[in-house]
Amino acid sequence: MEHTSWENVTYHAMVVSEEEGAFVRNIETLTLKDLPEGDVLIRVGFSSLNWKDCLSAMGNPGVTRRYPHTPGIDAAGIVAECTTGAFHKGDKVIVTGYDLGMNTAGGFAEFIRVPEEWVVRLPRGLTRKEAMMLGTAGFTAGLSVKRLVDLGVTPEMGTVLVTGATGGVGSLAVLILKKLGFTVAAVSGREERRDYLTAIGVDQVVPLDDAVDKSGKPLGKQLWAGVVDAVGGEVLETAIKNTRNRGVVTCCGNVRSGDLNSSIYPFILRGVSLCGIDSATCPMDERLAVWAKLAMDWKPDDLAEVVESLNGLEDLDEQMERMVKGERTGRCVVHIP
Ligand SMILES: NC(=O)c1ccc[n+]([C@@H]2O[C@H](COP(=O)([O-])OP(=O)(O)OC[C@H]3O[C@@H](n4cnc5c(N)ncnc54)[C@H](OP(=O)(O)O)[C@@H]3O)[C@@H](O)[C@H]2O)c1
Known part of the structure; x- marks a missing residue:
């Protein structure tokens, strides 16, 4: 026509x-x-x-x-x-x-x-509906997890923290990480959502208050092998302080704040990497690679x-x-x- x-x-x-x-x-x-x-x-x-x-x-x-x-x-x-x-x-x-x-x-x-x-x-392995159940949130979660994996974070290295975990990006990051065998901790500001987080596989729920460091110190306990952050601000700052040697932190969202006040010490004393995630401008080769993974071995079992x-x-x-x-x-x- x-x-x-x-x-x-x-x-x-x-x-x-x-x-x-x-x-x-x-x-x-x-x-x-x-x-x-x-x-x-x-x-x-x-x-x-x-x-x-x-x-x-x-x-x-x-x-x-x-x-x-x-x-x-x-x-x-x-x-x-x-x-x-x-x-x-x-x-x-x-x-x-x-x-x-x-x-x-x-x-x-x-x-x-x-x-x-x-x-x-x-991609083969996804219906159009499943592709949109994932959507930009799932694609961004996939990009974030891919960055952790590409930079060497493995389930054996320890727990991965997900922030904004009851939201779209966070929930899908949890499902993908669990599919890959990671132990997952999740920050949530709402106690009433603890059951939801446990049901989707979260191993440890971190109340929002505990995810915001008030010590003023540049470094905290080494708790996380990796972090998928969707909220920014003090939650991201704290997660960086609590990331282990050679750990990787991804940052994609600003629902809490677009600010980041961090010292350089996690980066120069622990070799922590901070990676920005921008799904909108992701190049086509990486885009296809992430969609292919989401359609096959990274496809969450409990998407619905x-x-x-x-x-x-x-x-x-x-x-x-x-x-x-x-x-x-x-x-x-x-x-x-
Ligand atoms: N860079 C990219 O390519 C990209 C792609 C997609 C999304 N994003 C960004 O990622 C963020 C999340 O998107 P989404 O679609 O997942 O949103 P969403 O579904 O609304 O989820 C956001 C979650 O963040 C938590 N939250 C809300 N306000 C907070 C606060 N003040 N402090 C700490 N946690 C708070 C909430 O969980 P609790 O109430 O359980 O704490 C909420 O479920 C947005 O900023 C979005 O723009 C970026």
Whole structure:
């Protein structure tokens, strides 16, 4: 079918608009002309909710500069049209990160149109729904664990600490690490979520108060062989102080704070490595490698245990409010019928 024949097709999308200084979200009917230019038109079947989507939906200018806008940094679907020939109609694909859902209309819609370079073929071993149960959070957890493993952290070296462990990145990091045989400790600010953490395999729950060092000393006990941090601030600072000789700390998120006040001593006296994780700009070769692992030997056995499923875009608004208030646990996948 020719490119132009699609243009009057209508579709539904969540649209965030700025009205008198407030950001309002509605499900609207658009036509494919409203989508940006791009090589690959994708009929979205599933998307998922990530922290960045909440920021975009609530008008955070660090994420989205132009409104009206459709958020959704994740999408899995079927190629409707590809103008470059790199993909064929009917191919099952995933798009996560890059500019999707930031300043490019995102996955909270029945269609997206993106550059060919952003598109990942759905790996064998994952359904489109499973790919979105993982989504950016799972991909980021996978990247973080890959960094630990690549830099030599093994289950024999000791416990890995996961922060923000009841959240999307944290829950999936726990599941992947357990699948690889690691002993896992998890920080949580909520005592009532201890049972959830134990159920997903956490061996030791660290209350948030204990995860924030108040001694002022530059080094603490050597507790962790590795750390997957999704919260930043004092929690990350403390985790670095408590990392063992040659241990590795990954840092991907800032739900607590974007600040990091650390001395250099963990790095020069213990050889600790601090690695930044940026899933959005991850190069394609590493992206494919991580998705391949997530589809096969790193695929969490209990994925469904940490995922809530929505049918349609209508309930996403409420879930975003819950996420911002810290009331959500695990992941939220949305089926776009
Ligand atoms: N760099 C990347 O490529 C990348 C990719 C994905 C996500 N991220 C970032 O990673 C972070 C987590 O994302 P997510 O999707 O997992 O979010 P999420 O599902 O909302 O989870 C965040 C978790 O952090 C904990 N938390 C919240 N506020 C906290 C605070 N003030 N102090 C300590 N812990 C706190 C909460 O767990 P408890 O209540 O149990 O403590 C919550 O479950 C976000 O900053 C996100 O932007 C980065």
